[in-house]
Amino acid sequence: MSVLKNKRILITAGPTREAIDPVRYISNHSSGKMGYAIAEAFLKQGAKVVLVSGPVNIQLQHPNLKLIPVTSAFEMYVACNFHFMETDIAIFAAAVADYKPEIVAEKKIKKAGDEILIKLVKNPDIAFEFGKIKRDNQLSIGFALETNDELINAESKLRCKNFDMIVLNSMNDAYATFEYDTNKVTIIQKDLVSKEFPVKNKTEVAVDIIKEIASIIMQRQFYSSQVIDTSF
Numbered sequence: 328m329s330v331l332k333n334k335r336i337l338i339t340a341g342p343t344r345e346a347i348d349p350v351r352y353i354s355n356h357s358s359g360k361m362g363y364a365i366a367e368a369f370l371k372q373g374a375k376v377v378l379v380s381g382p383v384n385i386q387l388q389h390p391n392l393k394l395i396p397v398t399s400a401f402e403m404y405v406a407c408n409f410h411f412m413e414t415d416i417a418i419f420a421a422a423v424a425d426y427k428p429e430i431v432a433e434k435k436i437k438k439a440g441d442e443i444l445i446k447l448v449k450n451p452d453i454a455f456e457f458g459k460i461k462r463d464n465q466l467s468i469g470f471a472l473e474t475n476d477e478l479i480n481a482e483s484k485l486r487c488k489n490f491d492m493i494v495l496n497s498m499n500d501a502y503a504t505f506e507y508d509t510n511k512v513t514i515i516q517k518d519l520v521s522k523e524f525p526v527k528n529k530t531e532v533a534v535d536i537i538k539e540i541a542s543i544i545m546q547r548q549f550y551s552s553q554v555i556d557t558s559f
C-alpha cells in the first residue's frame with residue numbers, strides 16, 4: 328500500500344476520563360486496542376502517526392510515532408486541534424465521554440445523605456468539529472459502536488460528522504468491542520456501500536481498515552488524473 332507511505336495520520340484512541348473530584352471520574356470500558364492496532368498498521372506502511380491517546384495499558388514505540396497522552400475529552404480535542412491542519416487522514420477511534428461533570432470538586436466529595444446529584448454538561452464532539460473544517464484533500468474515518476439499529480445509526484453518524492468512511496461494531500456480536508483482542512466490523516463508505524467482515528484479530532481488522540482507506544486514496548488519484556485539461 329505505497330499510497331500510505333509518508334502520509335500524516337492523526338488517530339484518537341482509548342477512553343477519556345472526566346473528573347468528578349481529585350479521586351473519582353466518569354469513563355468507559357475502551358481498551359484502546361483498536362486505535363493502537365490501526366496506528367501500528369499505518370506505521371508498517373511508512374506513514375507518520377500522531378496518536379492522541381486516553382489512559383490505556385498499551386506500549387507502542389516507533390521512530391515515526393508521536394504519542395500524545397491525554398486524560399479528558401477537552402485535552403484530546405486541544406491536542407487534535409494542534410495537529411489536524413497538517414493531517415492527511417484522521418481516524419477517530421477513541422471512546423470519548425459525551426458528557427463531563429459541570430463542576431469538578433476541589434476536594435474529595437464526602438459521603439453525606441442518601442443521594443448525590445452530579446450535573447453533566449456536553450463535551451466537544453471532536454470528530455464533528457473537524458468534520459466542519461475538513462478540506463477536500465483530507466480524509467476522516469469514524470467508529471460507531473451500536474447496540475441497536477446499527478446500520479441506520481452508523482450511516483447517520485457518517486453524514487452528521489462528515490466522515491469519508493465509518494467502521495461499525497455491534498455490541499450484539501460475540502468477541503467484538505472493548506477488551507477483546509478480536510473485533511467484527513462492517514465498513515461503510517460515504518456512498519453508503521457497506522462491506523461486512525468476519526470476526527478477526529484486531530491487528531487483522533486494522534489491516535482491513537487501512538486497505539479500505541488506501542483504496543479511497545487510489546480512487547481519488549484515478550479520478551483526478553482523468554480530469555481533462557481544457558486550458559489550451
Ligand code: C5P
Nearest residue numbers: 419420421423451452453454469470471
Ligand atoms: O460517540 P459516538 O457514537 O457519536 O462516536 C462516533 C464517532 O465520533 C467515533 O469515531 C468517536 O471517536 C467520535 N467522537 C468524538 N468526540 C466525541 C464523541 C465521539 O470524536 N465527543
